[in-house]
Amino acid sequence: MKIAIVCYPTFGGSGVVATELGIALANRGHEIHFITYKQPVRLALLSENIHFHEVNVPEYPLFHYQPYELALSSKLVDMVKLHHIDLLHVHYAIPHAYAGYMAKKMLAEEGITIPMVTTLHGTDITLVGSHPFYKPAVTFSINKSNVVTSVSESLKQDTLRLFDIKGEIDVIPNFIDAAKHAQDPNFSDCQRSVMATEEERIITHVSNFRKVKRIDDVVKIFYEVQKEIPAKLMMVGEGPEREPAEQLCEELGISNKVIFLGNSNEIDKILCFSDLFLLPSETESFGLAALEAMISGVPVISSNTGGIPEVNKHGVSGYLSNVGDIHDMSRNALKILKDENELEKFKAAAKELALQFDINKIVPVYEFIYQKAFEMT
Known part of the structure; x- marks a missing residue:
């Protein structure tokens, strides 16, 4: 399977988990494409099964804040078409789920259907996502994902309490490579x-x-x-x-x-x-x-x-x-x-x-979720 992983490339937990998951999936034979604004800190080496694609955001004086989500969604479209990617896995709701949905819509215009899995990690829901400025967009993006996962039962309950979620949320805990x-x-x-x-x-x-x-x-x-x-x-x-x-x-x-x-x-x-x-x-x-x-x-x-x-x-x-x-x-x-x-x-x-x-207990659960996403597309 060819999987695009979208995450923050920093030392934060969501970026660490996304990177370690991608490496583990590559070791299991999947082709992984990390798509973000710089190489993830936990991604030491690229290989035949692990690729990194940088999202460049042009600087225009017109914009007070440069539109990263637009650049990301366009990059996703280009990479899906170029590398024949099968599935998008976006980590952190803002702005990744929103950009992923926009990419899906643009690809659909060209007859390309691709499932999207969104993993919720924490402050994207409990802090930033619940802010009135962002709440409608976050709710929309979660509901438009084919499958949604959260890293704990606690976060799942917070999401259901704070947002009007229409579908199921699967709990898949974070993991460690023992x-x-x-x-x-x-x-x-x-x-x-x-x-x-x-x-x-x-x-x-x-x-x-x-x-x-x-x-x-x-x-x-x-x-x-x-x-x-x-x-x-x-x-x-x-x-x-x-x-x-x-x-x-x-x-x-x-x-x-x-x-x-x-x-x-x-x-x-x-x-x-x-x-x-x-x-x-x-x-x-x-x-x-x-x-x-x-x-x-x-x-x-x-x-x-x-x-x-x-x-x-x-x-x-x-x-x-x-x-x-x-x-x-x-x-x-x-x-x-x-x-x-x-x-x-x-x-x-x-x-x-x-x-x-241990990661070897958790990664197969994600593979099952990916299959579930295909069935829901």
Whole structure:
């Protein structure tokens, strides 16, 4: 099957999932065409079965905001015709589902019928998509998709609550490639001593540093933990909340214990020496960062919002707390970190639970969905 994947090519969860899915599908013999404005960050290599087509948006003074969705829909039409693509899989409702629908209509004018699968990832529904300016277009685009999937049951229910959806939404959880995270016994890059002393616990947070991630809560939780045990905090990512977080560390007097690493393509090498992962988000449609931590054997302290409880199981792979309950999160973190046996128990359980989301269990479900889309065309 020849599949066009449309996604944001950034470090965000939707782009990561779309890219990893495309790579896995290519490994299963499908021909994958990524169509976006730059090569996805997780797409290291192109191959016989993996292609990238850049969407160029000409700069015209006439436009205050350049019309990316028009350029994208035109590019989709050209690539479908040139490469005889069989199916469109668009990730994130805005503007991809809308551009995909416009491409379908243009192709239909030339007698070409192509099914479209839309995968909803989170803020495209709960934040941006539900804004009155965009809601009609998002509703229309979802309803015009042949098949719609969401990455969690929580996101599905949010979508049904916020939009007038006419069709079915299939829940397909995000996934992890367990084989990529299987630690080679000869692996020597996990140099824990570079980051911390032997007696220090290493706590990690990975995100795009937006307000929804509650970065100040990450710092405050760590502040409480380091009062009782020796610890270091690794902050991975970039975004508008990084500078305020650095200032908060200065105010609390813990700057020497917090390391801001910026964006990284080597999250697994950072997680390999981590003892605990913090995810106190305001909301998460799924919690892919938590899953990436768990597959590395890192227990998770998180909020109990959105789809996170579908990934992080309370008392098993970590602990859940109400959003903003820094005291409870700190107490739970210490409960795991203070006792070596407790820490090892949670590490093992986190990894075992993450294996339930292995990519080899999820990709066949998408293949079934693609077949379903053909039948509905």
